[in-house]
Structures are given as structure tokens and as C-alpha cells.
Amino acid sequence: MPETGAPTRVLDPIARLQRRRHALYGWMLLAPALTLLTLFAFLPTAATFWASLHSRGTARRPSVFNGLENYLDLIHDPNFWTVVGNNLLYAGVTIPLSIALALVMALWADARLPLRGFVRGAYFTPTILPMIAAANLWLFFYTPGLGVIDSFTGLFGLPPVNWLGQPQTALWAIIVVTVWKEAGFFMIFYLAALQTIPPDLKEAAQVEGAGRFTYLRRVLLPLLMPTTAFIFINALINSVKLIDHLFILTKGGPDNATKLVLYWIWEMAFSYFDPARATALTVLVLLVLGGVAVFQFTIVEKRIHYR
Amino acid sequence: MNALSTTGDFVRLHGVTRLFEGGGGVDDLSLAIPRGGFTVLLGPSGCGKSTTLRLIAGLETPDRGRVEIDGRDVTALPPSARGLSIVFQSYALFPHLTVAENIVFGLRVRHVPRAERDRKLKDALALTGLEGLDARKPAHLSGGQRQRVALARAIVADHPLCLMDEPLSNLDAKLRHSVRQEIRALQRRLGMTVVYVTHDQTEAMGMADHIILMRQGRIEQQGTPAALYQAPASAFAASFIGSPPMTLIPAELAGVPEPPQGHARARLMAGVRAEALRLQPAGTGWLEATVVASEFLGAETFVYLQIEGGPQLIARVPGRIDPAPGTAHSLSWAEHATHWFDRDSGRSICAGAGPRTNAESQPAPQTAAPPAA
Numbered sequence: 043m044p045e046t047g048a049p050t051r052v053l054d055p056i057a058r059l060q061r062r063r064h065a066l067y068g069w070m071l072l073a074p075a076l077t078l079l080t081l082f083a084f085l086p087t088a089a090t091f092w093a094s095l096h097s098r099g100t101a102r103r104p105s106v107f108n109g110l111e112n113y114l115d116l117i118h119d120p121n122f123w124t125v126v127g128n129n130l131l132y133a134g135v136t137i138p139l140s141i142a143l144a145l146v147m148a149l150w151a152d153a154r155l156p157l158r159g160f161v162r163g164a165y166f167t168p169t170i171l172p173m174i175a176a177a178n179l180w181l182f183f184y185t186p187g188l189g190v191i192d193s194f195t196g197l198f199g200l201p202p203v204n205w206l207g208q209p210q211t212a213l214w215a216i217i218v219v220t221v222w223k224e225a226g227f228f229m230i231f232y233l234a235a236l237q238t239i240p241p242d243l244k245e246a247a248q249v250e251g252a253g254r255f256t257y258l259r260r261v262l263l264p265l266l267m268p269t270t271a272f273i274f275i276n277a278l279i280n281s282v283k284l285i286d287h288l289f290i291l292t293k294g295g296p297d298n299a300t301k302l303v304l305y306w307i308w309e310m311a312f313s314y315f316d317p318a319r320a321t322a323l324t325v326l327v328l329l330v331l332g333g334v335a336v337f338q339f340t341i342v343e344k345r346i347h348y349r
Numbered sequence: 350m351n352a353l354s355t356t357g358d359f360v361r362l363h364g365v366t367r368l369f370e371g372g373g374g375v376d377d378l379s380l381a382i383p384r385g386g387f388t389v390l391l392g393p394s395g396c397g398k399s400t401t402l403r404l405i406a407g408l409e410t411p412d413r414g415r416v417e418i419d420g421r422d423v424t425a426l427p428p429s430a431r432g433l434s435i436v437f438q439s440y441a442l443f444p445h446l447t448v449a450e451n452i453v454f455g456l457r458v459r460h461v462p463r464a465e466r467d468r469k470l471k472d473a474l475a476l477t478g479l480e481g482l483d484a485r486k487p488a489h490l491s492g493g494q495r496q497r498v499a500l501a502r503a504i505v506a507d508h509p510l511c512l513m514d515e516p517l518s519n520l521d522a523k524l525r526h527s528v529r530q531e532i533r534a535l536q537r538r539l540g541m542t543v544v545y546v547t548h549d550q551t552e553a554m555g556m557a558d559h560i561i562l563m564r565q566g567r568i569e570q571q572g573t574p575a576a577l578y579q580a581p582a583s584a585f586a587a588s589f590i591g592s593p594p595m596t597l598i599p600a601e602l603a604g605v606p607e608p609p610q611g612h613a614r615a616r617l618m619a620g621v622r623a624e625a626l627r628l629q630p631a632g633t634g635w636l637e638a639t640v641v642a643s644e645f646l647g648a649e650t651f652v653y654l655q656i657e658g659g660p661q662l663i664a665r666v667p668g669r670i671d672p673a674p675g676t677a678h679s680l681s682w683a684e685h686a687t688h689w690f691d692r693d694s695g696r697s698i699c700a701g702a703g704p705r706t707n708a709e710s711q712p713a714p715q716t717a718a719p720p721a722a
């Protein structure tokens with residue numbers, strides 16, 4: 043072969059064939075997932091985005107392209123801000139609360155205690171219950187006058203409260219159900235993570251004079267950070283995604299007090315038949331969640347993982 | 350730091366028992382660990398070495414008995430109040446902390462002022478040769494470096510007692526050899542009392558001032574490495590210490606020398622160290638044997654032999670010889686190099702073999718049999 047100064051790598055035919063085969067295998071392995079994702083995730087997302095740029099069509103007036111008008115329309119709707127506010131409060135309370143509760147329960151269930159299996163099972167029960175069933179259960183708890191809560195407070199002579207029926211308490215009642223439902227699920231992740239932490243570390247810390255609290259703060263919590271980040275993302279997504287219980291408990295009322303973003307989207311799309319605004323709001327939600335995912339995979343992952 | 354100057358026992362266990370539900374543990378253990386010395390707890394896997402160490406550390410609480418450190422009864426004290434440090438087998442380094450943070454973890458927990466902390470860290474890094482690695486995380490260190498971080502963490506606290514549980518078992522053979530000497534040198538320099546657990550008898554022989562040989566939760570024998578080697582108190586000690594282990598031959602085998610007065614041959618075993626065995630031409634020694642194989646190790650050769658009607662054994666012959674497998678030889682040894690053990694109890698009979706045996710056995714004019722034609 044003539045010596046050329048060019049730094050092009052000349053591959054042996056066998057190596058070239060081998061590489062092609064590898065690439066082919068790669069695409070073949072990727073194909074099923076790619077097909078399904080395209081069909082059920084990428085295409086609908088693109089379609090949603092396209093639809094969000096069109097006006098609401100009626101029998102007499104077909105839908106036309108109207109740019110960002112749907113978005114402006116949304117932003118000028120006071121309901122939009124109520125719903126976003128509701129959802130922010132809902133997320134701001136349920137996420138830290140369910141994570142903290144999950145951690146406490148996991149530490150408790152990981153300790154050497156009698157009936158450990160029972161404790162773990164009990165904590166996990168809410169997770170295996172479908173949300174609809176759980177909501178029905180809580181509906182029974184919250185029933186004014188007759189429900190478990192009012193029966194209990196009644197013992198102390200307190201008046202019955204319509205927990206789900208008044209705007210001041212309704213969202214908080216929903217928050218309680220969500221935390222109850224999610225904490226058990228997140229506990230499982232913490233429990234699994236705790237089991238991968240070698241007991242030596244605890245003993246080493248103990249010998250160095252670290253008490254339980256110091257061990258928790260200086261060793262356990264940092265080592266659980268990757269799990270916490272994972273749970274946090276899940277909790278964040280759930281705070282947008284999980285609305286099953288609203289259908290049973292409040293239907294977004296009273297006076298929009300418990301209306302969350304996804305419930306409102308569902309309402310606009312299937313009760314008011316307003317796909318224009320529904321798709322616009324969907325795109326906004328996707329943008330926010332996508333932004334969070336990018337943040338998670340770039341900055342958080344790099345800072346938290348210690349290996 | 351209280352160095353070798355003060356003598357006496359630093360750690361004492363009095364009748365300490367810790368039995369586990371599934372079996373195992375230690376039973377009625379009493380021992381004394383000399384101040385400023387390097388004491389090795391030796392024994393086969395599962396004999397209770399780690400349990401003993403953890404009892405001293407306070408990571409286990411005895412069912413019965415008392416633990417004393419530096420004349421103080423510490424049985425009820427937590428590990429942190431006992432003034433000791435531990436090097437774990439797994440090193441137990443905190444994976445999210447850097448080398449420096451790992452080393453000063455305990456100092457920070459105890460709120461040692463920053464200036465003092467930094468000075469001690471610098472000293473510890475220098476002593477263990479870890480300078481320049483202080484900002485790394487344990488995952489980015491080699492096995493030997495991790496081991497040294499664990500060591501640095503143990504010495505930075507200036508505790509007079511350091512417990513080590515098989516600290517070298519995760520290192521490769523070559524590294525293990527050099528780290529052994531480093532640990533020993535460090536211990537001497539700092540005057541620490543070290544209790545070191547291992548199941549590797551060469552490690553114990555090479556490092557210890559004092560060996561405590563354990564078996565099934567009890568002490569089998571204790572003493573200096575030389576004492577254990579030269580006067581094993583039992584057949585177990587004889588076969589556990591030494592490489593290759595002492596050969597035990599049923600005493601009724603024809604050709605074995607006369608046992609001590611008042612003992613029936615049928616109840617005894619005769620033990621001979623591999624280096625005491627002499628290989629002679631067939632028919633001229635005490636026991637007839639056939640060569641099975643041989644291993645040339647440089648300075649010496651291990652010859653594997655099968656005794657007629659008896660066990661297989663290893664003879665350790667200086668220099669290089671090449672006996673062909675299948676050739677017949679005869680074995681003999683200096684009569685006082687025989688160790689006698691009771692066959693049922695395993696206890697040594699006539700422990701008077703004394704230190705002479707070894708002196709005799711080492712430079713013995715061993716005559717290697719000429720390779721058979």
C-alpha cells in the first residue's frame with residue numbers, strides 16, 4: 043500500500059465486515075423498542091404539539107392554524123393559575139412528606155425487630171391497592187359524620203367536618219391520601235438500598251465514636267442520595283400523573299380547590315371537548331417534565347453518584 | 350503514647366462466652382494480650398477469631414465473662430469508649446468520602462480542632478505513604494491503597510490498641526508480603542498493641558510476637574511462633590502450623606522408633622517435621638516409601654512420598670533433587686525430632702522435645718538419595 047500522509051485509518055476487510063455486523067446487530071436489537079416508542083410516544087407527542095397550534099374546530103368552523111394563540115389563551119385564564127397553584131402546593135407537600143416518611147419507615151423496617159416481615163408487609167399494602175380502591179377506602183374515612191375520622195373526633199365531642207367538601211380542607215385531604223399511598227412504595231426502594239450498605243460501615247462509624255444520628259447524617263443519607271434522587275423524580279412525575287383518586291374523591295371540586303393539571307386536561311379534552319387548550323397544556327406539562335429529566339440526568343446524577 | 354516501656358497485659362478476657370443460636374462463637378475464653386506487642390489470633394475458618402476480636406472491640410457483648418483493657422473493666426462500655434481502633438477485612442471505607450475525609454472521620458466526629466486534625470492527617474498520610482491521594486474516593490484506589498487508608502484511619506486516632514481482622518486477605522500474594530512488614534514496622538514505631546486475626550499460619554509466624562491458636566471457640570495453644578512450631582501441644586497445632594504441615598504417622602507402623610516409656614504404640618501418633626525427614630536409599634532407613642511427585646521451589650525441593658500402609662507425607666529437602674515418581678526410598682529422622690501425640694485426645698506426650706529439635710533439624714546433613722536408575 044502506498045504511504046500517504048493522510049491520517050485515514052485503513053481497515054482490514056475482515057474488521058470492516060465485523061464492524062458492519064456489529065452495527066446491524068445493534069439496530070436489530072434496538073428495533074422493537076424503537077418501533078413501539080415511535081408508535082406510542084414520539085408520534086403522539088408530535089401530533090399533540092401540532093394540534094396545540096390549531097384552533098378548536100366545530101362542525102361549522104373547521105380548525106385552523108393559529109400559532110401560539112392557545113397558549114396565550116391559557117395563560118390569561120384565571121383557572122389556569124388556580125390549577126397550577128393547586129398542583130404546586132400538592133407537589134410541594136406530597137413529595138418531601140412521602141420521601142421523609144418512606145425513609146423513616148425504611149429505617150424502622152430495616153432495624154432488627156420482631157415481626158419485621160409483618161411491619162414491611164403492612165407498610166407496603168397501600169402500594170398494592172389500586173388507587174381507585176384506596177380512594178374508596180378513604181372516601182369512607184372522610185364521610186362527614188359517619189366516617190372513621192369523624193367517629194373518632196366525635197368521641198371527644200368535636201363537630202363533624204366535611205373534609206372533602208370545603209375548599210379549605212379538600213386539597214389537604216387529597217394530599218394525605220397521596221402520601222399514604224406513595225410512602226409505602228418509596229420505602230421499598232429505600233429498604234433495598236439500605237440492604238446494599240455493608241454493616242461494616244456502621245461498625246466502623248460506631249468505633250470512631252459516631253452516634254446513631256451522626257451515622258445517619260454523615261454516612262447513611264449521603265449513601266442513600268442516589269436512591270433519594272430516583273425517588274424524587276418518581277414522586278415529581280406522580281404529582282402530575284397520579285389523579286385517579288380525584289375522580290372518586292372530589293372530581294376537582296369544590297370550587298376547583300382540588301383540580302390538578304392533568305385532571306383539568308382530561309376535563310378540557312373529554313368533558314368540554316376543547317382539544318386545542320388541552321393539547322397546549324399537555325405540551326406545557328411535557329416541557330416542564332422534560333426539563334426536570336434533563337436536570338436529573340446531567341447535573342444531579344453527576345453530583346450524587348460517588349463511584 | 351505508652352510504648353514498650355510499660356510491660357504487663359493490656360487486654361484480658363476472663364471466662365468470656367458468646368455462643369450463637371446456630372452454633373459457633375467462643376466458649377469460656379480467657380486470654381491475656383501483652384502491652385505493646387503484636388498478638389495474632391490464629392485458627393481455621395469459623396473457629397471464633399473474629400468473634401473474639403469483636404468481643405474485645407465491644408461490637409459483640411459477651412453472654413458471660415469480663416473484658417478488661419488497660420486494667421479497666423470495659424465489658425459494659427461501647428466501642429468508642431474503649432480507646433481502640435479497628436481495621437476491617439473489607440476496610441469499611443466510606444465510599445462517598447475522600448481518602449482524607451475517611452481518615453479524619455473519627456476526629457471530626459469527636460470535634461478535634463481543625464489545626465490538630467490537619468496535622469494528624471498529614472502525619473498519617475506520610476506514615477502510610479498515601480501522600481497525594483488524599484482527594485481521591487476509595488473507588489479510585491487500588492486494593493493496597495485502600496488497605497493503607499484503613500490503616501491510616503486506625504492510627505490517626507492515636508489509640509493504644511488496634512484490632513485488625515484479616516486486613517490482608519483481599520490483597521494479592523506479593524503485596525501481602527510487603528504490607529505485612531509495613532504493618533509490623535508501623536506497630537513497632539508507634540508502640541501500639543495490635544491484635545491481629547488471620548487464618549494464614551505463615552502470616553502469623555512471620556508477624557507475631559505471640560500467637561493464640563484457636564479451635565472451635567477455644568484456645569488450643571498460645572506462645573511465641575517458635576514455641577508453637579517446636580513444641581506443638583496437640584496434633585491439631587502440629588498440623589496447623591508449619592508449611593508443609595507436620596506429618597503424623599500411626600505409631601504402630603513397623604519401623605517407627607520406640608515411643609516414650611509407658612505408652613502403647615497403638616494409642617499414639619508420631620509427628621515429624623518435613624525438614625527433619627531424611628531421604629535414604631531403600632532399605633537403609635526406618636520407613637519404606639515411594640516417591641509420588643516432587644516440587645522444586647528454588648532453595649529446596651518438596652518430595653511427596655507414600656508410606657507403605659501409611660499416610661502420604663512431604664519431605665523438605667534442601668537444594669534440588671529429581672527423584673523419579675515410583676522410585677523406592679527409605680525415610681529416617683533424628684530420634685528426638687519425633688513428637689508424640691495421643692491418638693484419641695490429640696494432646697502431646699512428652700512435650701520435652703524442646704527447642705533442640707529445631708536446631709537439630711535445620712542444618713541436618715540430609716542426604717538426598719541418588720535418583721534411581
Ligand SMILES: Nc1ncnc2c1ncn2[C@@H]1O[C@H](COP(=O)(O)OP(=O)(O)OP(=O)(O)O)[C@@H](O)[C@H]1O
Binds near residue numbers: 369395401547
Ligand atoms: N452474628 C452471628 N450469628 C450467628 N452465628 C455467628 C455470628 N457470627 C459468627 N457466627 C458463628 O460463629 C462461628 C465463629 O465465627 P467467626 O466469625 O468468629 O469465625 P472466624 O474464626 O473469624 O472465621 P473466618 O476465618 O472464616 O473469618 C462461626 O461458626 C459462625 O458461623
Ligand SMILES: [Mg+2]
Binds near residue numbers: 399
Ligand atoms: Mg473472621
